[in-house]
Amino acid sequence: MKDIVFDFPLFTIILPLLGAVICSVAGKKVSKYVYFAVSLICAALSVPVLLYTLENGYFTRAMGHFAAPFGNEIRVGTAEVLFTLLAVLLPALSVLGGKRRLMEDISEKKINFYFVMLCLLQSAITALAYTNDLFTAYVFIEISTLTSCGLLMIRQIGRTTVAAVRYMIFNLLGSGFVLMGICMLYDLTGYLSMSYIKEAVADIAATGKYTVPLTAAVGLIVIGIGMKSGMFPFHLWMPDTYSTSTTASACILSGLVSKGYIFLLIKIIYRVIGFDVMEGTGVPLVIFVFGLAGMIVGSLGAIRENEIRRMIAYSSAAQIGYIYMGIGIGGPAAQAAVAAAVFHIFTHALTKPLLFISASGLSQASGGEVKFAALQGSAHRNPIAGAAFTVGALSMVGMPGFAGFISKLLFAQAAVASDNRAIITLSVLAISTILNAIYFLRTTMRIYLPSAEPRQNTSVYKNGTAFVFACAVLTAFNVFLGMHSQPILDMINAGIETLA
Amino acid sequence: MKMKRNDIFRRFAAWFSGKENIDDCIEQQTDDAFLTQDGYEHHRRHEKLMRLLEERPEESLRSLEIRSFNKTYIVLSVLVCVVLAGVLLYAVSFMPRFGTADNPANNEVADKYLEDGLEDTGAVSAVAGMILDYRAFDTLGESFVLFTAVCCVMILLGREDGRVSEKCECYEGENDQILHRLVRVLVPATMLFGCYIILNGHLSPGGGFAGGAIIGAAMMLWCVTLGFRSTERFFNGRTFRVVTFAALTFYCVSKTYSFYTGANGIASVIPLGTPGAMLSSGLIMPLNVAVGMVVSCTMFGFFSLFMRSKI
Amino acid sequence: MGENFFYNYEEVAAILLFGIGFTTLVFHRNLIKKIIGMNIMDTAIYLFLASMGYIDGGTAPIIDGAETYINPIPSGLVLTGIVVSVSVSAIMLALTVRLYGRYHTLNLDYIYMYAQKEHE
Numbered sequence: 002m003k004d005i006v007f008d009f010p011l012f013t014i015i016l017p018l019l020g021a022v023i024c025s026v027a028g029k030k031v032s033k034y035v036y037f038a039v040s041l042i043c044a045a046l047s048v049p050v051l052l053y054t055l056e057n058g059y060f061t062r063a064m065g066h067f068a069a070p071f072g073n074e075i076r077v078g079t080a081e082v083l084f085t086l087l088a089v090l091l092p093a094l095s096v097l098g099g100k101r102r103l104m105e106d107i108s109e110k111k112i113n114f115y116f117v118m119l120c121l122l123q124s125a126i127t128a129l130a131y132t133n134d135l136f137t138a139y140v141f142i143e144i145s146t147l148t149s150c151g152l153l154m155i156r157q158i159g160r161t162t163v164a165a166v167r168y169m170i171f172n173l174l175g176s177g178f179v180l181m182g183i184c185m186l187y188d189l190t191g192y193l194s195m196s197y198i199k200e201a202v203a204d205i206a207a208t209g210k211y212t213v214p215l216t217a218a219v220g221l222i223v224i225g226i227g228m229k230s231g232m233f234p235f236h237l238w239m240p241d242t243y244s245t246s247t248t249a250s251a252c253i254l255s256g257l258v259s260k261g262y263i264f265l266l267i268k269i270i271y272r273v274i275g276f277d278v279m280e281g282t283g284v285p286l287v288i289f290v291f292g293l294a295g296m297i298v299g300s301l302g303a304i305r306e307n308e309i310r311r312m313i314a315y316s317s318a319a320q321i322g323y324i325y326m327g328i329g330i331g332g333p334a335a336q337a338a339v340a341a342a343v344f345h346i347f348t349h350a351l352t353k354p355l356l357f358i359s360a361s362g363l364s365q366a367s368g369g370e371v372k373f374a375a376l377q378g379s380a381h382r383n384p385i386a387g388a389a390f391t392v393g394a395l396s397m398v399g400m401p402g403f404a405g406f407i408s409k410l411l412f413a414q415a416a417v418a419s420d421n422r423a424i425i426t427l428s429v430l431a432i433s434t435i436l437n438a439i440y441f442l443r444t445t446m447r448i449y450l451p452s453a454e455p456r457q458n459t460s461v462y463k464n465g466t467a468f469v470f471a472c473a474v475l476t477a478f479n480v481f482l483g484m485h486s487q488p489i490l491d492m493i494n495a496g497i498e499t500l501a
Numbered sequence: 502m503k504m505k506r507n508d509i510f511r512r513f514a515a516w517f518s519g520k521e522n523i524d525d526c527i528e529q530q531t532d533d534a535f536l537t538q539d540g541y542e543h544h545r546r547h548e549k550l551m552r553l554l555e556e557r558p559e560e561s562l563r564s565l566e567i568r569s570f571n572k573t574y575i576v577l578s579v580l581v582c583v584v585l586a587g588v589l590l591y592a593v594s595f596m597p598r599f600g601t602a603d604n605p606a607n608n609e610v611a612d613k614y615l616e617d618g619l620e621d622t623g624a625v626s627a628v629a630g631m632i633l634d635y636r637a638f639d640t641l642g643e644s645f646v647l648f649t650a651v652c653c654v655m656i657l658l659g660r661e662d663g664r665v666s667e668k669c670e671c672y673e674g675e676n677d678q679i680l681h682r683l684v685r686v687l688v689p690a691t692m693l694f695g696c697y698i699i700l701n702g703h704l705s706p707g708g709g710f711a712g713g714a715i716i717g718a719a720m721m722l723w724c725v726t727l728g729f730r731s732t733e734r735f736f737n738g739r740t741f742r743v744v745t746f747a748a749l750t751f752y753c754v755s756k757t758y759s760f761y762t763g764a765n766g767i768a769s770v771i772p773l774g775t776p777g778a779m780l781s782s783g784l785i786m787p788l789n790v791a792v793g794m795v796v797s798c799t800m801f802g803f804f805s806l807f808m809r810s811k812i
Numbered sequence: 813m814g815e816n817f818f819y820n821y822e823e824v825a826a827i828l829l830f831g832i833g834f835t836t837l838v839f840h841r842n843l844i845k846k847i848i849g850m851n852i853m854d855t856a857i858y859l860f861l862a863s864m865g866y867i868d869g870g871t872a873p874i875i876d877g878a879e880t881y882i883n884p885i886p887s888g889l890v891l892t893g894i895v896v897s898v899s900v901s902a903i904m905l906a907l908t909v910r911l912y913g914r915y916h917t918l919n920l921d922y923i924y925m926y927a928q929k930e931h932e
Contacts, residue, residue: 575839578835578838578839579835579839581838582831582834582835582838582839583831585831585834586827586828586830586831586834589827589830589831590817590824590827590828591813591814593816593817593820593823593824593827594813594814594815594816594817594820594824595814595815595816596814596816596820596823597816598816598819598820599816599819599820599821599822599823599863599866600866600867600868601867601868602867602868602880604864606864606865606883606885606886607867607883610885611883611884611885614873614884614885615873615875615881615884618875619875625874625875625876626873626874626875627873627874627875627881627884628873628884628887628888628891631884631885631888632888632891632892636888639889639892640892642892643891643892643895643896646895646896646899647895647898647899649899650898650899650900650902650903651902653903653906654902654903654906657903657906657907657909657910658906658909658910704874705874706872706874708891710891710894710895796895803902806906807905807906807909
């Protein structure tokens with residue numbers, strides 16, 4: 002019975018690919034059902050795998066008749082399965098939450114292509130989480146780039162196409178750098194399988210023969226993935242992208258795609274290069290500094306914005322800065338900081354879609370406006386969206402009882418435990434919390450202030466059931482993570498220990 | 502001093518209530534500043550810039566601050582590129598020497614592909630054996646990259662109403678007799694050559710991708726010379742959908758079978774055949790055919806979408 | 813400067829091409845030139861990768877009894893990469909066609925400005 006579990010990861014990767022091929026020739030209704038069926042089946046297949054890895058640790062499976070390093074391999078551990086569950090459930094929830102906008106923004110004949118992109122994206126992120134081979138990771142990075150571009154530009158108004166061009170340029174630069182770094186690593190070590198590269202890199206670092214190319218390769222990979230996931234100073238594509246796309250796409254892009262790349266980066270740092278060699282190259286310091294800068298600059302950008310979706314997009318840049326800061330801290334608290342970063346990945350991935358979905362509900366109740374002046378009092382017109390937005394905002398600020406508080410607490414604990422970087426981390430954490438509070442609390446107060454025109458306060462906007470369901474589930478997850486975070490934390494810690 | 506403090510509070514109130522132009526709110530209050538020379542100049546320049554942007558955007562881009570920003574951007578980007586190229590050149594000079602046999606890249610993995618490749622996969626071409634058997638997962642991903650690209654281009658350029666744009670009605674070789682006669686001989690020969698490359702993918706250089714590109718190019722040549730109506734007799738939207746669906750489904754199913762049997766240690770029932778024969782190397786030849794079909798349909802699909810917004 | 817700078821002439825050429833492509837992609841405001849720069853950049857990476865497989869005196873890796881063969885792995889990786897590059901170029905060109913159809917200019921600065929004005 003237990004042996005069947007070993008094949009489930011393969012099916013979670015292949016089934017969405019088949020689903021995508023079916024959706025491309027099917028009509029609107031059939032593709033919707035195919036997509037949700039594929040999502041549910043993959044989620045159902047991943048739960049036994051999670052239970053198995055919690056008991057027995059990680060396992061590896063060859064993809065084909067030949068084991069690594071001669072063939073491809075996938076490696077399934079606790080952290081990877083948790084991320085896959087996120088990758089399977091989050092797009093489905095986002096589509097439910099943004100369903101009304103989806104039907105409005107996309108033309109009838111092209112909706113099946115949206116579900117094609119969703120299936121392919123889900124398969125690509127799952128493969129990124131599970132893969133144990135560097136070149137496979139590159140191929141699936143390309144699939145997720147192209148599908149996220151498709152998710153973005155399926156809404157065919159002028160601004161979205163312009164945002165898509167900018168997004169593609171940044172992403173293609175990043176992909177180029179990543180591929181260059183992978184080629185250099187292959188030239189220095191001769192392997193493409195992650196565990197084998199690690200041994201060879203340890204030899205190189207010990208003999209000191211190829212240190213300069215090794216640093217260059219690591220730097221290229223880090224900068225490439227940083228460009229694709231919005232590390233400062235490459236976060237400039239974020240506001241346009243998240244504010245002009247349809248709501249479901251904004252949720253998926255901000256909640257899942259960036260995090261997929263960051264998860265791959267964590268895997269590369271721990272499983273390909275090894276954290277000790279990384280510290281020797283000095284790249285974690287750069288990641289740390291860029292993370293700190295991103296936290297401040299993102300929040301400052303959010304304060305200046307006058308539209309709700311652009312504000313949430315800048316806040317995304319700040320949160321990605323938190324995650325990079327956690328990855329780059331290093332020192333004696335490295336593992337705790339990375340666990341905090343992974344926990345924040347989950348927190349942010351569950352909170353940001355909630356914010357985007359509720360913001361779209363608020364703006365639909367105000368006649369489609371996105372500027373703050375028009376959104377005043379919209380929480381009275383759409384109480385559910387207002388409540389959901391409040392929950393999301395409080396979680397971002399770090400109010401106890403919500404998930405954001407736990408992740409800030411974990412970051413602070415990790416910062417205190419690291420010797421030389423404690424003071425600057427804690428002070429930037431404090432400043433960024435104050436900045437977060439400024440713009441989130443201001444928005445929350447504004448949406449509850451009564452609107453200037455009295456008759457607008459009485460009309461209540463009718464939400465669809467899918468919207469209410471998505472808001473409820475995301476809020477429940479948020480509060481659950483805030484109150485009972487210990488089991489998830491234990492799972493993440495167990496996962497990170499076996500990540501190396 | 503007092504005006505400055507009022508200023509700050511007014512700015513905060515304007516920001517809090519979400520006003521668009523905070524400067525406007527301030528300027529309306531401070532009439533004294535408006536009437537001074539500097540305030541008036543600033544206001545006039547601001548007006549002039551706004552008017553320029555309304556009427557002639559090209560002119561405004563050459564004006565004032567934007568020109569200096571462009572200069573900084575150019576200098577900065579050239580600097581970044583030179584630094585990047587310099588750093589990479591410095592790193593490359595330490596890398597293993599080009600062409601020597603004891604490079605780290607020429608290790609036991611490459612030796613195994615060359616020595617045992619024929620036995621394990623049945624393919625004479627080590628590269629085909631590698632991409633379609635040892636590292637088949639990468640090639641699966643790559644075929645789906647092509648599929649994704651076609652879907653994205655269909656989203657962008659596809660016309661929902663089914664009408665085609667007028668420019669496809671008159672094609673390049675409309676009245677050119679020499680081209681017509683040449684193409685009627687050349688295109689079938691090229692397609693035959695493409696099929697040969699696909700079917701011999703495991704025996705010689707080439708394979709599904711190269712052969713598919715050749716067949717796609719042949720179809721494009723036919724279309725440019727003889728027009729879309731003539732091409733639709735053997736390739737239209739329905740053919741495209743059916744062929745792509747069949748090829749990709751076959752690819753997924755056969756690779757699932759291959760990965761499942763491989764991971765579980767079950768021997769594959771598909772025979773490897775004698776090396777050097779066309780019907781050999783297990784699944785590699787059918788997979789080459791599937792890949793070739795996908796690539797040729799995709800190449801022609803791109804051409805058709807760009808020319809007339811419909812496949 | 814390391815010792816292999818002149819021996820690794822292929823990789824050096826690939827890096828120079830990469831620099832040219834990167835500069836073109838970042839520097840020009842014309843969309844078609846950006847796409848050309850991106851293509852040059854990708855091609856340079858494939859040259860870099862393919863040049864790693866070469867062994868002096870080796871022939872193509874078709875097993876027909878020769879003495880030494882070159883390393884087949886980089887050739888296979890480059891095959892994958894070329895397909896990715898073609899797909900990406902197709903999508904970028906389709907985006908350019910749509911943007912031109914809407915804004916009647918290929919200059920990215922003007923397009924941003926028009927999109928900004930449209931929104932307001």
